Amino acid sequence: MIQVTRLNGESFVLNALYIEKIQNLPDTTITMVSGKKYFVKEEKLEIAEKTAQFYKQIGLMGVQANLEESYEQESD
Numbered sequence: 001m002i003q004v005t006r007l008n009g010e011s012f013v014l015n016a017l018y019i020e021k022i023q024n025l026p027d028t029t030i031t032m033v034s035g036k037k038y039f040v041k042e043e044k045l046e047i048a049e050k051t052a053q054f055y056k057q058i059g060l061m062g063v064q065a066n067l068e069e070s071y072e073q074e075s076d
Contacts, residue, residue, distance in 0.1 A: 002050040004030070005041040014038065016051040 001013045007027060014030065022044045023029045030038040030047060040047070055061040 002047070002054050004038065004047065004050075007039050007041060009041075016054045019047075019051060022047050 002016045003011055003013050005011045018032045018034065019030055020033045021031045023031070024044050027039045028042055028044050028047065030040060032038070042050075052061060
């Protein structure tokens, strides 16, 4: 979960696992896999960093790299 701030100043926690994309339109827009959009004060890069930190915290960051490495080893 990551904490973000709506444009009106209200902060809330968002489940980063369900983020589909982050855009600057010019406000930062977070689109969820459900299609719901959130407009937040944080910059796109900050949201991406918070998301990566959350993935590391729950053990998801590096999973893809580990899978690719094991496939490479199997093919050798």
